[in-house]
Amino acid sequence: MNGPRAWAALVGLALGAALPARAAAPDDPGLDPAEQAALEAALHADAAAVEDAVHPTPVVVAAGAGSSNPDISLVLDTAGAWFSDDPAQLGGHDPNRTGFVLQQLEMNVVSNVDPFFRFEANIVFAEFGVEVEEAYATTLALPGNLQLRAGQFLTRFGRLNPTHPHAWDFVDQPLVNGKFFGSEGSRGLGAEVSWLSPLPWYAELAGAVTNAHQACCARSFYGGDDLGVEDPRDLLATLTLKQFFDLSRTWGLKLGLSTQLGPNPTGQGNRTDIYGADLYLRYRDPGSRGALSLQVEGMVRSRQVPDDRLQDAGGYAQLVWDIDPEWSVGGRYEYVSGVEDDPLDPAWDTARQRASAQLTYYPSHFSRLRLQGNHDRLPDRDDALWGAMLALEVVVGAHGAHGY
Amino acid sequence: MRALLLTLICALPAVAQARLEVVATLPDLAALAREVGGDAVAVTALVDANEDPHYVDPKPSLVLPLNRADLLIVNGLELEVGWLPPLQVAARNGNIQTGADGYFDASSVVDRLNVPGGKVDRAQGDIHPGGNPHFVFDPRAAARIATALGDRMARLDPTHAEQYRANAKALHDRLDALAERERARFAALPASKRQVVIYHDSLPYLADWLGLTAVAFVEPRPGIPPTPPHVAKVLQRMKKAEARVILQEAFYPKKTSETLARLAGGQVVVLEGGARFDQGDTYSARITRAAQAIHAALSR
Numbered sequence: 283m284n285g286p287r288a289w290a291a292l293v294g295l296a297l298g299a300a301l302p303a304r305a306a307a308p309d310d311p312g313l314d315p316a317e318q319a320a321l322e323a324a325l326h327a328d329a330a331a332v333e334d335a336v337h338p339t340p341v342v343v344a345a346g347a348g349s350s351n352p353d354i355s356l357v358l359d360t361a362g363a364w365f366s367d368d369p370a371q372l373g374g375h376d377p378n379r380t381g382f383v384l385q386q387l388e389m390n391v392v393s394n395v396d397p398f399f400r401f402e403a404n405i406v407f408a409e410f411g412v413e414v415e416e417a418y419a420t421t422l423a424l425p426g427n428l429q430l431r432a433g434q435f436l437t438r439f440g441r442l443n444p445t446h447p448h449a450w451d452f453v454d455q456p457l458v459n460g461k462f463f464g465s466e467g468s469r470g471l472g473a474e475v476s477w478l479s480p481l482p483w484y485a486e487l488a489g490a491v492t493n494a495h496q497a498c499c500a501r502s503f504y505g506g507d508d509l510g511v512e513d514p515r516d517l518l519a520t521l522t523l524k525q526f527f528d529l530s531r532t533w534g535l536k537l538g539l540s541t542q543l544g545p546n547p548t549g550q551g552n553r554t555d556i557y558g559a560d561l562y563l564r565y566r567d568p569g570s571r572g573a574l575s576l577q578v579e580g581m582v583r584s585r586q587v588p589d590d591r592l593q594d595a596g597g598y599a600q601l602v603w604d605i606d607p608e609w610s611v612g613g614r615y616e617y618v619s620g621v622e623d624d625p626l627d628p629a630w631d632t633a634r635q636r637a638s639a640q641l642t643y644y645p646s647h648f649s650r651l652r653l654q655g656n657h658d659r660l661p662d663r664d665d666a667l668w669g670a671m672l673a674l675e676v677v678v679g680a681h682g683a684h685g686y
Numbered sequence: 687m688r689a690l691l692l693t694l695i696c697a698l699p700a701v702a703q704a705r706l707e708v709v710a711t712l713p714d715l716a717a718l719a720r721e722v723g724g725d726a727v728a729v730t731a732l733v734d735a736n737e738d739p740h741y742v743d744p745k746p747s748l749v750l751p752l753n754r755a756d757l758l759i760v761n762g763l764e765l766e767v768g769w770l771p772p773l774q775v776a777a778r779n780g781n782i783q784t785g786a787d788g789y790f791d792a793s794s795v796v797d798r799l800n801v802p803g804g805k806v807d808r809a810q811g812d813i814h815p816g817g818n819p820h821f822v823f824d825p826r827a828a829a830r831i832a833t834a835l836g837d838r839m840a841r842l843d844p845t846h847a848e849q850y851r852a853n854a855k856a857l858h859d860r861l862d863a864l865a866e867r868e869r870a871r872f873a874a875l876p877a878s879k880r881q882v883v884i885y886h887d888s889l890p891y892l893a894d895w896l897g898l899t900a901v902a903f904v905e906p907r908p909g910i911p912p913t914p915p916h917v918a919k920v921l922q923r924m925k926k927a928e929a930r931v932i933l934q935e936a937f938y939p940k941k942t943s944e945t946l947a948r949l950a951g952g953q954v955v956v957l958e959g960g961a962r963f964d965q966g967d968t969y970s971a972r973i974t975r976a977a978q979a980i981h982a983a984l985s986r
Contacts, residue, residue: 392771394783394784394785397780397783397785397786398780400775420775421778422775422778422780422783423778423780423783424778425776427753428778429776429778450952464776474938478749478753478776478778482750483747484746484750485752486746486776524746526745526746526747527747528745528747531734534743534745536746540817564743566743568734568736568737568742568743569734569736569737569936569937570937571738571741573743600986606911607911608911645910646808646811646812646909646910647812647909648808678808680767682746682771682772682773683767683768683769683770683771684744684772685744685746685772686743686744686745686746
């Protein structure tokens with residue numbers, strides 16, 4: 283019965299749209315001069331109002347075109363994936379179904395605020411909605427080689443955690459990051475102070491204090507339970523030391539040590555400690571675009587639960603060869619141990635191992651197509667889980683540079 | 687009393703720091719800064735002579751000179767946008783943040799070429815909205831940078847103001863004379879001989895200075911690697927125009943250019959990306975070598 287009504291509506295719309303044009307025609311026999319004059323006057327008034335409204339716009343655009351606009355970029359990560367069985371990816375932006383996935387649409391906004399602060403935000407649009415992944419201010423000119431950062435940020439634990447999927451060499455997040463920190467990595471609202479040491483090599487110490495809850499980003503701590511802060515020890519503390527050594531003109535070595543300490547919800551005074559070490563060894567002849575890089579990251583975690591102390595560990599090692607500006611290939615091996623009666627991951631009672639290989643093609647500096655295969659041995663399954671992903675990434679706008 | 691105060695104020699910078707710490711991104715800019723500053727400055731270059739300045743690894747060790755710097759000299763026009771900003775933030779040094787007195791953007795004092803007129807679209811390749819950033823290949827631009835650097839150093843370190851301005855003036859005049867001498871030498875070649883193929887669109891300033899015509903680029907669009915159909919077109923154009931010389935910087939791949947040169951019966955001239963600053967090279971010497979190599983190839 284909808285058909286006739288829809289037609290009537292369409293006809294009505296068409297008539298409505300045609301009316302002003304007909305009214306404006308001087309020889310329209312259906313309107314008397316007074317009606318025609320009234321309509322024309324109204325049209326003129328509207329046109330003038332539109333012109334008035336439009337006039338200030340070019341001024342705004344001109345001002346915006348200047349350097350005071352923040353750098354805004356959009357990164358689209360989308361993928362098609364296949365899994366041999368139910369997928370068991372841990373990362374919030376990992377392809378986690380057979381079929382197509384919107385991994386994320388990330389909007390990155392960066393600008394200096396004034397001579398004292400720099401602003402940076404990463405707002406992520408995903409299938410589940412919108413989230414402020416990061417939004418923080420960094421000081422630019424504190425004395426004593428100090429720097430402060432405040433807002434919501436990824437903590438600097440390890441090598442991969444502080445970076446975004448756009449800067450990763452593989453389509454998915456390492457398992458150990460997903461298991462220890464959560465689907466979005468270690469992230470929180472808080473403040474960080476860091477200090478560049480006066481040593482002759484690069485050595486930087488950083489300490490951050492963030493809220494200890496959020497299932498996505500502090501799962502070894504309060505996780506989804508916001509138990510409030512009654513004591514400074516109810517906050518999450520992250521300490522890192524990063525050092526870099528120029529081994530030669532072509533070889534660089536970055537070493538990191540990290541620790542994260544905070545409360546867990548299993549009982550009064552129960553704490554979780556995570557310790558990590560990371561290594562990044564990179565070969566690149568400055569005269570070429572090719573590079574070879576080895577990245578290794580390992581973490582151990584200790585949780586006090588009622589009547590027990592649970593200890594597990596995990597890590598990954600990856601080797602990536604950037605053959606030239608267009609092609610890159612890499613392999614990764616991951617191992618994450620399990621514990622019996624784990625309240626967070628009851629099925630993860632023995633080790634999980636995953637091996638991945640990827641081939642990436644960069645049509646330009648702003649787009650990439652990545653094919654990745656995974657072989658995953660889960661503790662609670664008899665058969666290995668196979669996965670294949672083809673991911674497309676495109677970047678538009680003024681995207682900030684990445685760190686080493 | 688006033689005299690004493692004045693002496694104190696003047697002596698303060700000299701006491702606080704023996705030499706003005708200067709960091710330049712490109713080795714060419716570092717070489718210019720060293721000539722202008724003389725023994726009153728200590729200069730560090732962040733980029734290697736034969737390193738592509740678009741794609742520098744932002745090694746954390748580069749933060750250390752930036753942390754100490756009184757003056758940071760950048761090329762600008764987004765040439766360093768892919769690696770410098772995070773280093774600048776990590777340097778924790780208010781002196782060299784964008785807009786501060788110790789931040790010198792060389793592109794602000796040169797006449798820019800290839801400023802896109804309409805909307806900038808990345809489908810055109812990796813183009814720079816403010817204009818082509820590779821002006822260090824023109825000694826006339828370098829001369830203007832030298833003068834502006836002299837003024838900036840004089841402002842930051844008034845004790846040596848006279849020295850900076852005098853050095854800058856002398857360098858400016860030397861570079862202008864060099865530019866004119868080479869320009870005249872190239873102008874003596876017939877126009878048909880002054881045709882070249884260029885790998886990346888990085889040499890419009892050099893072409894403008896020496897009166898060269900670029901008949902084609904080996905890259906189909908800036909930053910996009912050459913494809914077989916495009917290279918075939920380049921060869922066609924080379925043959926039609928009888929252009930025999932391909933120009934490129936050392937950090938671009940050479941196989942395609944070498945093959946093209948062989949098929950067109952010409953040669954590739956590989957230009958150094960910049961002055962060999964760490965070996966004491968000067969900008970004048972480096973740019974003269976480049977002009978001579980091109981002239982020799984064109985006159986064959």
